[in-house]
Amino acid sequence: MAKIDFTGRVAVITGAGAGLGRDYAIEMAKRGAKVVVNDLGGARDGVGSSESAANKVVEEIKKAGGEAIPNYDDVSKASGGESLVQSAIEKFGKVDILINNAGILRDKTFIKMEEENWDAVLNVHLKGAYNVTRPAFIHMREKGYGRIVMTSSVSGVMGNFGQANYGAAKMGLAGLTNVLKLEGAKYNITVNVILPSAGTRMTEDVMPKEMFDRLRVEYITPAVLCLCSEQCKETGLYINAYAGYFSRSAVMTGPGVKFDHLPTPEEIMEKWGQVTSLENPKFFSNSTEFMASVL
Numbered sequence: 122m123a124k125i126d127f128t129g130r131v132a133v134i135t136g137a138g139a140g141l142g143r144d145y146a147i148e149m150a151k152r153g154a155k156v157v158v159n160d161l162g163g164a165r166d167g168v169g170s171s172e173s174a175a176n177k178v179v180e181e182i183k184k185a186g187g188e189a190i191p192n193y194d195d196v197s198k199a200s201g202g203e204s205l206v207q208s209a210i211e212k213f214g215k216v217d218i219l220i221n222n223a224g225i226l227r228d229k230t231f232i233k234m235e236e237e238n239w240d241a242v243l244n245v246h247l248k249g250a251y252n253v254t255r256p257a258f259i260h261m262r263e264k265g266y267g268r269i270v271m272t273s274s275v276s277g278v279m280g281n282f283g284q285a286n287y288g289a290a291k292m293g294l295a296g297l298t299n300v301l302k303l304e305g306a307k308y309n310i311t312v313n314v315i316l317p318s319a320g321t322r323m324t325e326d327v328m329p330k331e332m333f334d335r336l337r338v339e340y341i342t343p344a345v346l347c348l349c350s351e352q353c354k355e356t357g358l359y360i361n362a363y364a365g366y367f368s369r370s371a372v373m374t375g376p377g378v379k380f381d382h383l384p385t386p387e388e389i390m391e392k393w394g395q396v397t398s399l400e401n402p403k404f405f406s407n408s409t410e411f412m413a414s415v416l
């Protein structure tokens with residue numbers, strides 16, 4: 122297997138001042154990438170800002186002989202996304218790789234989920250991915266090359282109590298990926314999803330210490346580096362990673378039942394077992410393929 126090498130590649134990593142993003146930045150720089158280390162430097166709930174998080178990671182990369190610049194833009198703003206992509210182009214001439222990783226948490230049960238907490242989380246995760254990906258995508262299309270990774274979560278793809286805002290945003294990123302994989306294919310732009318579980322400040326008080334210690338951040342990075350590599354030509358994958366375990370999740374569709382007349386609700390109920398069966402499921406890579414399988 123040829124070594125995964127990022128020499129000559131420019132990577133923009135959002136939220137790279139800490140946790141997972143920091144590790145991606147350091148490891149990609151070690152393998153030759155020029156890295157834009159973006160981080161707003163706020164608290165876990167998104168309040169406040171500081172330049173020190175991004176600066177520290179850039180220092181670390183430079184000390185190890187790598188190349189990186191800091192960026193403090195707020196990805197939840199469209200102007201922040203534009204400015205981040207622009208700063209990469211100004212400094213390094215292009216963007217080859219984008220990892221949408223910045224994130225905040227504001228957990229509450231749905232009953233207590235006020236609009237402010239709903240909006241804040243969707244604005245950083247989902248709108249944030251739109252804000253940065255759109256200018257990057259336009260640029261990558263012109264260059265005919267791009268590797269984009271979205272950061273989703275099993276909280277959205279599978280569900281997690283008390284995370285309605287976060288789960289909705291994270292599942293939204295999977296939907297965004299389903300569309301962008303199609304729109305990017307012609308231009309050699311791949312768009313994939315990482316679903317990590319790792320011990321960071323985001324999870325330090327939501328999981329038991331023993332579990333936190335086992336979920337080391339470094340276990341996520343190799344999968345992300347694969348998805349960002351030139352060798353990885355696949356697109357639209359959701360890759361799970363934690364504690365040395367790697368797998369693919371996907372939206373699969375059961376065989377279902379086809380009526381040759383307009384069925385009553387009772388007729389559907391009678392066949393409920395078949396309607397909801399997930400035996401021998403199929404993967405459809407787009408909605409047209411799915412419609413064509415029946416019509």
Ligand code: NAI
Pocket residue numbers: 135136137138139140141142159160161162163164165167174194195196197221222223224225245249272273274275316317318319320321322323324
């Ligand atoms: P973290 O809190 O250590 O890192 C997130 C970084 O994003 C922080 O440094 C923060 O300052 C930055 N950030 C927040 N809002 C920003 C904004 N508006 N603009 C720019 N930067 C901003 O958390 P962690 O765990 O490293 O999370 C990274 C990503 O992985 C997040 O998207 C998170 O939702 C996701 N994730 C993490 C999991 C875990 O188990 N740690 C599980 C599933 C998903």
